[in-house]
Amino acid sequence: MPREHQRYQERPxxxxxxxxxxxxxxxxPPGPARSVLPDGxxxxxxxxxxxxxxxPDTHAFRVDPRNRAxxxxxxxxxxxxxxxxxxxxxxxxxxxxxxxxxxxxxxVGGLVDRIGRAADxxxxxxxxxxxxxxxxxxxDPLTAxxxxxxxxxxxxxxxxxxxGLGARQLHRRSLAAFGYGPKTLARxxxxxxxxxxxxxxxxxxxxxxxxxxxxxxxxxxEMRALAGTTLGAYLSAxxxxxxxxxxxxxxxxxxA
Numbered sequence: 001m002p003r004e005h006q007r008y009q010e011r012p013x014x015x016x017x018x019x020x021x022x023x024x025x026x027x028x029p030p031g032p033a034r035s036v037l038p039d040g041x042x043x044x045x046x047x048x049x050x051x052x053x054x055x056p057d058t059h060a061f062r063v064d065p066r067n068r069a070x071x072x073x074x075x076x077x078x079x080x081x082x083x084x085x086x087x088x089x090x091x092x093x094x095x096x097x098x099x100x101x102x103x104x105x106x107x108v109g110g111l112v113d114r115i116g117r118a119a120d121x122x123x124x125x126x127x128x129x130x131x132x133x134x135x136x137x138x139x140d141p142l143t144a145x146x147x148x149x150x151x152x153x154x155x156x157x158x159x160x161x162x163x164g165l166g167a168r169q170l171h172r173r174s175l176a177a178f179g180y181g182p183k184t185l186a187r188x189x190x191x192x193x194x195x196x197x198x199x200x201x202x203x204x205x206x207x208x209x210x211x212x213x214x215x216x217x218x219x220x221x222e223m224r225a226l227a228g229t230t231l232g233a234y235l236s237a238x239x240x241x242x243x244x245x246x247x248x249x250x251x252x253x254x255x256a
Contacts, residue, residue, distance in 0.1 A: 015129050017077035022122050025070045035060040037227050038188045040178060042081035045073040046115050046125055051099040051108060053085065055092030056179030060228045072122035074129050078147040078185065079139045079177040084132050089179035143177040150186045153212045191222050204231060
């Protein structure tokens, strides 16, 4: 019997910069293993009666193919989740942590039940994130400006000068907001820019230059360091998923 396709969907959230995504996993044998690449984001994921926080990654996260649970989630842009959750990003770096380990289990249990009873768990999770944002307020505009400048390819030195911070101050603020220093965030965002271009059909060398890499060899080294694979292998895996299950974009995460 052929394996049924997983179905991944995403849409822009009403919360500025965030993305709501779902992954429907039908019963059946495990599919191929997948890797989720670093993107500077953090996710709040509802799955199998749990709420899990996916912290910012510094390397590819290997998704266990035995995890058969469907997900509803919201992906927060760099610097947003620590404000909403009240936890510095660096404390969650490279981890998946149950929200009940960060907040009171009673409050989280009620939230899990409410989302589980909702006709649309993703919409219920988004509504909660919006309400939480109304209570906590927006991210620090300074760190938001840092993320925006680095996303557009600005250098760390130029970004620090533009926001009026010294190197140590910028590093300290970045750890709390993004989970790592500005150099690491810049590398991750640069790799994501390059991969977006390559997936759109831009040749490797041209994509490397447009994203801010010195040359194609530089992009290849960054791919190895941050993603643990080569461009060719990564794209081949994506093609294989496209011919079987609906592919899961690099920014989305599962809980195990």
